[in-house]
Amino acid sequence: MRNYLQFVLKEKRLLSFGFTFTFFSSFGQTFLISLFVPFFLSDFNLSNASFGSIYSVATLASAFTLPFIGKWIDYLPLKKFSLLVAMGLMIAAFTVSVSWHVAILFIGLLLLRLAGQGLSSHTAQTAMAKFFRLQRGKALSIANLGYPIGEAILPLMITALIPILTWRGAWGGISLAIGILLIPFVINILSGKTEELTTPESATDDSEASPADYSIVLTDIRFYLLLPAVLLPAFWITGLFLYQVSIAEQLGWSATLIASAFVAFAGARIISSLGVGPIIDKLSARQLFPYYMLPIGSGFLVAYFHPGPWSAFAYMFLLGVTMGFGSNLKSALWAEMYGEDSVGTIRSLFSALMVFSTALSPFLMGWLLDNSIAMTDILLSAFITVIIGTLMAMLAFRKQLWG
Incomplete structure (x- = not known):
């Protein structure tokens, strides 16, 4: 402190x-x-x-x-x-x-x-x-x-x-x-x-690459390996939050309970955001990024089994942890990968893709619910995508891809 x-x-x-x-x-x-x-x-x-x-x-x-x-x-x-x-x-x-x-x-x-x-x-x-x-x-x-x-x-x-x-x-x-x-x-x-x-803050240059533009990023295999991990948390949270009443009904939680659990989400986001900052400065974003989706994956599992009212708070808390981690890690990662001089260009590309994904999420979630797909099946699918995205991110940071 x-x-x-x-x-x-x-x-x-x-x-x-x-x-x-x-x-x-x-x-x-x-x-x-x-x-x-x-x-x-x-x-x-x-x-x-x-x-x-x-x-x-x-x-x-x-x-x-x-x-x-x-x-x-x-x-x-x-x-x-x-x-x-x-x-x-x-x-x-x-x-x-x-x-x-x-x-x-x-x-x-x-x-x-x-x-x-x-x-x-x-x-x-x-x-x-x-x-x-x-x-x-x-x-x-x-x-x-x-x-x-x-x-x-x-x-x-x-x-x-x-x-x-x-x-x-x-x-x-x-x-x-x-x-x-x-x-x-x-x-x-x-x-x-x-x-x-x-x-920029005076220091020795710790970036991995010279300033990049869209063409360089789009020809970088790491971009495609990291993309699922970048997009999945916001994609799933947008859809799940929009249909939180359906989640509550199917999992045996009251609407009041799931609304109260947003306190856990906000608290976790603040705590994890503040906590991860010094760790990024010490270890670097690239070492932490592949694992930042593990809390949200754990949250999906908690909701999947939904053992009691407390699980609503645990579910929301774990989602908040990943959101707090991600908002810091991603911006730091682009600076490490492509240099500070082009972080705005690179970040705007990823931000646009994220907005696209969050726009599609309500359509998909609504279609699944309209077709009577159980919320537990949706949560299990979300968990599987998180595991796949984590493995792809780990592959993106293999030494061979970083030259």
């Missing part, structure tokens, strides 16, 4: 920048947008299926756009890129608030997914991975605390605001908050000693 505190005090400007952007990414995340779904269905006369299709297409469109925009963080000053992202998020929230037609709502959702879930997260994690070498793991751990804190605080605030302001007023308030809080914050925090915030 002393090392963490000293590090935070020394690097408080850039760390607070990363934390703030992960926190504000919440406005483009499914957990927050889902709070407004009943109002979207009512005001735009949409069915659950039709809104689900609109949301999935918006998510896929944002995923397709992300690599083309995300790579510019490697070429533009951090301040300029960050301001563009913040303004995009502000415009997205405003667009949703004034949407008078379903087509305008679609544009607003697309911009929210792109600027929020996509670019805000991308900006924070790329900045941490790019500008910290010796303490990259700790930097990512601290910045990524914005995710669980947003998950814990914002739903309560939004549900309290909607009855007072209406759902449109709530989105207008979000847009205003971004305009008067996030944008001035970026201007202030990245002003002054700009050289410190545009030059």
